[in-house]
Amino acid sequence: MNRETTNRIRFVIEDLLPPILRDSSMFLWLAKRVWGDHISHLASFRERAPFLTAEEYADLYRNHPRVHEGTDNSAACIRRINSMIVGTSVCDVGCGTGALLTYIRAAHPELTRLVGVDFVVEDAAAIEGVEYVAAKIEDLPFADGEFDTVVCTHVIEHVLEYREAIAELRRIARKRLIIVVPRERESRYTFNPHFNFFAYTHSFLRAAHPVPEVYVCEDIGRDIFYSEDRPG
Template identity: 40%
Template sequence: MKLNRDVTVRINWFLDNVVPPFLRDSRMFMGVLFWLLFRDKAARFLDFKEQAPGLGEAGLRALYKELRNSHLERDTDLNRECLQRILSDIVGETVLDVGCGSGYVARRIAELGLKKVAGLDTNLPQEARSDQRVQWLEGSAEFLPFATGAADTVVCSHTLEHVVDIERAVAELRRVAAMRLIVVVPMQREYKYTFDLHLHFFPYPFSLLKLMKNPEAICVVIGNDLYYCEERQGQNAG
């Protein structure tokens, strides 16, 4: 099934805001929807919230790899408006896309004709590596294999909700970003059963701002995503 982000945003909004919470947390009710989407892997998604705390980083990485694109074969989790905002907010000549997934966003950034674009993901699919305009690396957002200030702009979209040590990941993103940091997370409520394998949830703009702790940054809602942008000039000095 190939559903773009603009369609699934509407579906998620309906489930989060119209379906009563007691049904959202009902395994019987949600199990039917999960079976329609995931079939033989439905139980893996239904059990994720209870099992995730005991899996550890290696276990989570293996599970994400196993279930990648189990139900939604799409190029990117970003909606079109959010993607365009990212492309228009790129500054400098070097960009790092952390949590690049299939590499779609990194390839779109490379089309801007910048000096250097890198894409990093814990489970980088082989097909992403074919584009020679991008430097592809496997690695974790919590331990970025880059020097301080290595990229003028660092982009991290639909990734922080998946990482185990989210505070460390944010610190690493800031360490590597020399001029600008762009973060995008889905604006989603936490329920026991959700279609996405998320560890962290951001139902409101202040949910993300509470994590980022930068009152001067931009944080806006774009198509049911939270778009965050902060300036890093001089922040890594010393």
């Protein structure tokens, strides 16, 4: 299933169903027919977020079924990301399978360094010319301004300390930072292990505070695309 298909499903579930139904035992019963008991595990996961151990956090992500083929990004978001790449070095934080790096490399043959970061790097495909690093987004093992462009898609919604994570992304980005998050509302039962929910573009701007002078924040098909130019 691609991102465009899941976005259409999300429109029905998130925008058309009223909250009284989304949070009901009837919705849970229906969701279990599709997702099994994992839907209950996800609800418990969010409720216990402040108390989870690192092992519990990693285990849920290892066992969470992959919904999208290759990448969580839509074709429109990939085009927008590629249009905003600057410089010759790119770091994709939360790279998953490494699929987005494949698209970036194809669109930008001039790049001399491509790095993918995830805390479960065994999920990443062995893409030639890409360096993979196992690390948490809150503590990235790179120097200040090490990469011209830093990309982080569909990660911030999963991170409890999201302001700390954004600060780390800004620290290692020399010229530009690009972030993509889903535009969604919180409910008790969802199909994703998300901690943070951004219903509007200005919701994410609050999360990204302080926002620099040069930035872009726009809605791209139920995803929020954010880009900022790093000062200096």
